[in-house]
Each structure stands twice: as C-alpha cells, then as structure tokens.
Amino acid sequence: MTSSRIHIAADSVCDLPADIVESLNVHIIPTYVNIGSESIPDDGQSLDRERFFRELPSMRNLPTTAAPSPGDAEAFYRTILDDGAERIISIHVPAKLSGTLNAMRLGAEAVGANRVTLVDSLQLTFGIGYQVWAAAELAAQGAELAAILEAIERVRQHTRVYAIIDTMEYLRRSGRVNALVASVGGLLKIKPIVDVSDGEVTSIARLRTWSRAERRLRQLTREQSPLERLAVLHVSSRAGADRFLDSIRDIAPSDTLVIETTPTLGTHIGPGSIGVATLSKDWRR
C-alpha cells in the first residue's frame, strides 16, 4: 500500500467509516466539537456518538464545531510525508462552510506547498467521501496527479447529497446557513429537503409532513439511478434510515452503507434527520 507515491488525505467530515479508511489507506484529520469548555476531536473515538446525540436536544447551549488548527494540519502532513508519500491530495469540507481548508492551506505551506494539492470538495459527508474513495483507488493503482484530480471532479459532478431536516431548530441556532434558514421561513412546521452542491446547502423543497418529505427524497434518489454507490445517512435515527433504505432497496447497490453522520455535522443538522449520498454509474463515462 505504501508503494503509491500519492497519498490521499481528508477531514473527518467525509464520514468514511474506520474500516474503509484503513483499507483505502487514506489519512483523516479530525475536526473538533466544542461542548462547554471542552474541545473534543471528532475522530470517531474520543466522543461517544450515541451519548452525544442523545444529550444534544437537552443541551442548553448547542455545541460548536471547529476546524483543525494550522499546527494540527502541519503535523498531519508531516506524518504522511514521513510515511513515504511524495505528494498529498488533501480533500476537504467546503471553504464556504468551514475554516478547515484555510487551516490546511497554512499547514501545507509550512511543509512545502508543492507537496500538497488542496481540493475543495464542495460537498459534505459522503459527498466528500466518494471523492476520497475514488482518489485513493486510483492512487493505489499508481495513477498520475492530473488523472486523480480529473476523477475527483467527475465524481463530484455525479454525486448528489440530499437530506430531510426534521426540525429547523438546529440549523437556525447554528448560524452557518442563514440564507437557507431565511428561505425556509418561520412559524409553520416545515421539513425541508436540502441539497448540497457547489459548497452550499440550499433548500429545494418545503414539505409539511415527514412522510411527504420521505416520498420526495425517494423520488430524488431514484432520479440518480443506476447507482454505483449509495449511503443512507442519519443523525440519531438508525431505524428511520433502515426503513428508508428498505423502500429503495431495488435501486440500492449491495454494498450500500447506513452511516450515522459525524457529530461535527450532526450538531448543525439535529437528531431525526435522514439523507442520502449517491454516486451515479455515469461518473465513469
């Protein structure tokens, strides 16, 4: 594995589970979740996710999230280079939504900017993950930088990430997507379907009931068929995610994953939400 000259790096918002991270030999830098005065790395180990999401609704102050520091980034890159990498492609949460990419840029400059190629994934969760996945597979085959970057771009174009937001309360309190919150409006209970593209989260449909929202999400997912990859995402709603997957089983690839999204994202979205990340087969053409 270490034979490939190009290594792939990403941040924990890409939501790739530990076993896949290991088998792809990619490097993940954690973002942080701040609860009260504590700053906890969102690395899948330091924070008890189940407990975190269980307690989230009753927390008086919502947790905040933070990018890695430039120092973290520098140390992260040095470790990868020491591991034998000649070059790193580093794929991250959109600059429009997070300071991560900026910290990574500073870290990259410290280790020699020509060693690291930064990519704004313009996506979230598995929308980043699919880019990382494809890049890692190509890198393992010894592909050139340009070919990998081109594949990342094609994957991005054929990826869709949609989610049903169960309650607008968390997005409203998070303050990261004020335009989305304003466009959905107050007063009425609305379950919007949000779309992630071009590094932004926008509402594409305003539904008044959960079942209608699910119907719409199903329809949107089916539009992407045939699928090469599918991940059903949820925040503290495993049963809901499983039920949803059952309803689209006919178009789901056999290796479809059901993933609880990282607390870094979950704290902004809130418990109860479910979503999908699709990669359509067309990306290879």
Added chain:
Amino acid sequence: MPVPSIGGQALKRMFRAGLESLSQDVELINMHNVFPVPDGDTGINMYHTLKRAYQEIDRLESDDISVIAQRFAYGALMGARGNSGTILSQLLKGFADGLGESPILIPSLLKSACQAAVKQGYASVSQPTEGTILTVAREASESLSLRHSENVSLRMMLKSLIRAAQASLENTPNLLPILKDASVLDAGGMGLVSLLRGMAGGRARWRAGRPKTGGDIPTAVEGAESFGYDVQFLMIGEGLDVARTRRDLEELGWSVIVAGDQATIKVHIHADNPAIPLDYAVKTGAALDDVVVENMELQHQRHLSSVRRGTAQSDALSSDVAVIAVAEGDGLRTVFRGLNCSKIISGGAGRNPAAEDFINAIKNLASNCVIILPNNRNIVLAAQQAADLAVDRQVKVLATDNVLQGIGAMLAFGDASDSGADLEAALAQMSAASAEIRSIEITQAVRNTRFRELSINQGDYIAIVDGEIRAASEEIETAVLDAFSSLDIEDVELVTVYYGAGVSGVESEQLIKRIRMAVEGLECESIYGGQPLYPFLISVE
C-alpha cells in the same frame, strides 16, 4: 316629455344620483349574500367602486358625454372592488367605449353603448354565470334592442331599461339555484338596478320578503371627493337651522354633509376656498370649534409624484418573481411574510381591496414579474383587473379561494424561487400546490336560513368545506368534527389550525385534541392567525 339629448354635465348628475341611490341600498345589498356568513360585501364593494369613479368626474366641467363617461369608467376600473364591483367597472368601460367620441347622448347611441357595455362585461369573466349582474345588464340592454328600434325618447328608453333590469333581477333565483336555496336575489344585480334607478331620478323599490337586515346601516352618503380643500368644523349655538345650513352650504362647495341639532351642527364640505364655508358659518352667529382644513390638491400631487417615482424605477426591475397576497389578521400576515411574500395587502372577507390597491402595490415592487394571491373568491376579479391594467409589468393572478390555499401556494413559491423558476413555471407549481389544500372555514351565521339539508340558526357555527357549507351547529367543536367526517380523510396527513382574533391558543389546542381523537394518526399544528370573523381556518392536506 321627450328628452332630445343628454350632455356631459347631465350625465354627471345622473351618475351622482346613481351613486347616492346605491349608497342607501348598501346594507340591503350586502344582506343578499348566498351564504349566511358575515362577509356579505357586494353592496359596499359596488359603492366604493362607484365612489372612486365619481371622484374622477366631480370637478370636470366638460359637457361632453364621452369625456365624462370615459373618466368615470377609468375611476371605476381603478376603484373596482369585489367581483360585482369589477364587473360593474367593465360594464361602465364598455359603455364609455360604446359612446365613441360623441359629445351628446341620443337614443340610438344609448342602445349601442349598452350593447357594448354588456359585451365588455361578459368578456371580463372567463366563465360568465347567468343569474348574476351580467344577466341583469344583458336583459336590460336587450329590452332596448327589441322595443326601441325607432325614434323613442331617452326617458322612455331609461324606463324600459329599468323595468327590464328589475324583472331580470327578480328572475335571478330561477337561473342560479344557490340563490333560490338561500332565498336571496343576486346582490350584484341589485346594485345595478339601484344604480340605474338612481340615474333615472328614482329610488329602487324592493319587494317584500327580503332578508332581515342586521347591524348598523352605513350612512355613507358622502357622494364624492375631489381636489380643493376638505373642511370640517362644528357650529355651536342656539336655535341653529340644520336644513337651511345644509341648503346654503351646498351652494358653496361639494360633498357636503351636515348633521346635528339646534345646538350643534357637524359640517363636512369640500371647497375651492376653505374661507368661504367658514365665513358663512361665522356669519350665522354660531361659534366654530374643531376646525380641520386639509389640502386635497397637495395630497393628490404627493400621490402622483410617488407613482411617478415608482414608474421611473421600472428600468432597473429584476426578473425575480415577487408575490402579492391578500390577508387579514396579524398572525396570517406574519405567516405570509415568513414565506417571503413581497407585499401583503390587508383585506379579505367583508373588506375587499380595490384594483387600485393592487396596482399601487405592484408599482412599489422592484420586480417585473408578479403573482397575486387574492385568497378570496370575491377578490379574484379585482386582482385580475389590476393585472390587466399594470401593462408595464408581467402580472399573473393565481385564483386562490382562501388564505389556506394561499399559504400552500407560498410554500411552493419558495421551492420555485430556489430552482430559479420563471413566472409561468412558478405559477404552475404554486397552482398545483394550492389545489392540494383542502379547507375548512369556521364562522358564525348572521341570519336564520336553510342550506340544502341544513337548517341554520343565526349565531350557529358554520363549517365551510372547500367553499361549500357542510355543517352547522351551536357548538363550534361539533361543527368542526362534522366537517371532518364529511371529508374523505384516507390520505390526510396534516391538519393546520389557524386560530382567529378572540380565540386563545389553549382553545385551539383543545380543538386539536378533539380532532386527534376523532381521526387517528394525524399530524396537527396550531398557529395564531388573528383573522376576524373566522375563529378557525383549518387546512387539511
């Protein structure tokens, strides 16, 4: 006595007399509402339409009938309120166009102008309904065609016109079953008869058996308002002569209202020189109090310049779609604002905005593409007229029957804006969304009546389901639950209760509890609407 011809000033006096006749019949016409609900407003809508029309000609000196008729029609188009007011304005516009450029009215011209009026009236609605003001206008006009092909005096023609209109009006329940069910005549037709009778110098005579009137009878005999000064004052003294004061003041100005007794007289008058009526009042020996003088010319100029500013901006208009909605109740207005409605016009049941209100709202928008949600059947035509008159913008009307459909449309508007939909696409999406909303409107009966199998007592709560009375009961909860049981609730998922002014959130939650007990598995939401007259507006989807 033959009347050889009528000039512009004579026509103006006739219009004024017609307006006064209508003003006295306002409440009676309002009561001829198909539904016994407290939003009977045809009389007041027609009155306001004509009042605005008369403002246009009040100061016109022209003796040219085509000038007077055209300006009167223009004022009516701008002031059009409610469906009957809007159709009336179209009849007047057709009449004015039918006169061509003739300076005087002669019998043959009256006939052709009436025909033109009817033609325009019918053309103004997409699906003309017989048994309405349109039928009354048409049959009146046809009486001229049949009986007056030769030289006949204008007076005879007018008499014939009125006789035929009255007969047609009395026949409206035979053409339109809902009128018969409710034991009423067509209210718009009544308004037209009242206008015509007034114009011919008489008063409408209404047959017995009319619905009982209730509430205050408006004393709206203001006639018309125009430029100059609006002068109001109190005369205080002993042995004041109200009738004489009125007579004298009518010589000194217009729009004169004099009311009071021997000790106090309240005066309202419009005059070119405000000093003249004040001087007169002082000279009677009375003391003056509460003197208010307003310059109406300046008010008008300010209005005009604001309109011009609005027009000047039209070069830089955006092509984003903007929505204007009609809603009453602070809660409902907040809901519309929260859904990114650009402009919310007050009004609704019993208080219809005029075409001009929509036109002013359109002018103030920074968008070239506008969708109007009238949110009331009786506001649709006035909104459509405004859309037609606002020629420098693209304006579409989505004929929503109530605010519940309007809110459904607004949710789709958000989706449409996100996807960058153009005017037609946004309209189509909003229309589809509003069509999915079922509505239950709860109000109280204003009179005893029968409706289909329902026997309704004054004060009963009535449930109007998708525009049709489906339940009535002394108990509000019973009316609501009966309405629900009349619905096919197989595919219902969500019930939203907007509670009105005078209802508490707790009462709304209690109602929801009862609905949940009656119908299992519903998502329910209670929202403050603050609307008058309707304690609950319930959308079912």
